[in-house]
Amino acid sequence: MNKIKVNIFVDRNNLNKTLELDKNSIVSDLLKSLNINPVTVIVSRSNELILEDEKLKNNDEIKILSVISGG
Amino acid sequence: MNCCNQKPVMEMPSGERLCKSHFTEYFESKVFNTIRKFDLIGKEENLGVALSGGKDSLSVLNILNKLSIQNPKIKINAIAIDEGIAGYRDKTLEKASEFCDKNSIQLHIFSYKEEFGLTLDEMLKILKVKPCTICGIFRRYLLNKKSKELKLTKLATGHNLDDECQSILMNQMRNAVEASARLSPKTGITQNESLFVQRIKPLYLCTEKEVTAYAFLNGLLDNFCECPNAPQAFRANVRDMLNELEQKNPGTKYSIVNSFLQTLPFLKEKFKGGIINICLKCSEPAANEVCNACVYLEKLKISRELFKTELV
Ligand code: SF4
Ligand SMILES: [Zn+2]
Ligand SMILES: [Zn+2]
Numbered sequence: 145m146n147k148i149k150v151n152i153f154v155d156r157n158n159l160n161k162t163l164e165l166d167k168n169s170i171v172s173d174l175l176k177s178l179n180i181n182p183v184t185v186i187v188s189r190s191n192e193l194i195l196e197d198e199k200l201k202n203n204d205e206i207k208i209l210s211v212i213s214g215g
Numbered sequence: 216m217n218c219c220n221q222k223p224v225m226e227m228p229s230g231e232r233l234c235k236s237h238f239t240e241y242f243e244s245k246v247f248n249t250i251r252k253f254d255l256i257g258k259e260e261n262l263g264v265a266l267s268g269g270k271d272s273l274s275v276l277n278i279l280n281k282l283s284i285q286n287p288k289i290k291i292n293a294i295a296i297d298e299g300i301a302g303y304r305d306k307t308l309e310k311a312s313e314f315c316d317k318n319s320i321q322l323h324i325f326s327y328k329e330e331f332g333l334t335l336d337e338m339l340k341i342l343k344v345k346p347c348t349i350c351g352i353f354r355r356y357l358l359n360k361k362s363k364e365l366k367l368t369k370l371a372t373g374h375n376l377d378d379e380c381q382s383i384l385m386n387q388m389r390n391a392v393e394a395s396a397r398l399s400p401k402t403g404i405t406q407n408e409s410l411f412v413q414r415i416k417p418l419y420l421c422t423e424k425e426v427t428a429y430a431f432l433n434g435l436l437d438n439f440c441e442c443p444n445a446p447q448a449f450r451a452n453v454r455d456m457l458n459e460l461e462q463k464n465p466g467t468k469y470s471i472v473n474s475f476l477q478t479l480p481f482l483k484e485k486f487k488g489g490i491i492n493i494c495l496k497c498s499e500p501a502a503n504e505v506c507n508a509c510v511y512l513e514k515l516k517i518s519r520e521l522f523k524t525e526l527v
Pocket of ligand 2: 218219
């Protein structure tokens with residue numbers, strides 16, 4: 145199996161979905177595929193912050209949280 | 216390079232990677248250093264914190280509350296303004312009161328409805344103006360007036376490095392240098408202490424991403440919630456541009472703010488003075504005979520009578 149599935153939540157657009165990624169994908173690959181600038185978000189897995197070079201695993205629960213203030 | 220054997224949660228522009236407790240320590244000492252460097256807080260203060268319930272103001276309050284616990288001569292009060300924006304401010308204020316209750320911090324809430332007779336939502340039905348224009352005028356007005364009534368010595372806000380950086384560039388692009396002379400880690404005009412309560416920005420050197428990480432790690436980050444009134448398109452463009460530059464060139468935002476700080480004394484010197492009037496109607500500071508808040512209150516009154524606008 146060369147693919148993994150991760151569940152993502154993007155708070156800014158209130159988006160929930162499951163993505164299929166290459167095995168060995170890291171957080172920055174995920175952000176790139178969603179066209180999100182890493183400067184504008186923090187990323188958590190099971191409520192722990194993770195860095196951009198963190199390897200993603202099958203069935204990860206990933207939250208992508210916007211750092212932009214709401215006004 | 217990792218700080219210790221704990222899992223890193225944040226990477227600094229220098230490449231250093233910090234764990235949860237080292238990042239929290241780094242962030243808090245950065246704020247305390249900012250306070251010291253710019254002389255934001257004295258030994259004895261009756262401080263106000265302008266609280267919106269968002270991550271920035273909650274983080275400031277959390278840190279200043281720690282400072283106050285260590286230094287009992289520094290008193291803390293939270294002030295929140297309820298503009299009356301359905302589906303938005305009610306939610307953030309809930310988070311604000313929850314935090315203040317938990318930490319036994321006194322929270323004063325002042326609403327547009329009570330102070331001016333109308334919520335922001337209602338005002339926007341009556342007057343055709345950009346929401347942020349009147350929202351900002353009335354918010355600044357109330358914060359200053361209420362801070363004086365509460366005898367606050369200073370008012371801390373949640374402005375961070377990104378906010379400041381955006382404002383600096385926006386002023387440059389609009390050729391509004393005089394407005395930049397008023398940007399600073401501490402604003403307010405000291406000669407007019409009786410008219411203005413000085414504003415301080417303890418998060419001045421913290422990026423928005425750092426503030427968000429701090430808020431997340433300390434349980435201060437609430438669900439994402441955005442004001443329904445379209446955010447200023449110009450600021451959003453500048454913000455996106457800056458974030459793109461920051462991504463390609465980490466540290467760009469620091470450089471912009473740091474070089475601005477070097478020119479600030481010259482700007483302040485050039486634009487010092489300027490006569491401040493006292494509003495004929497309400498005695499608050501004004502650029503003209505009547506302050507902006509009173510001008511808009513009059514406009515609201517006239518349009519309301521003219522069009523007999525129904526407020527439903
Ligand atoms: S975005 Fe504009 S209308 Fe909304 S709270 Fe901020 S200043 Fe007010
Ligand atoms: Zn550590
Ligand atoms: Zn007035």
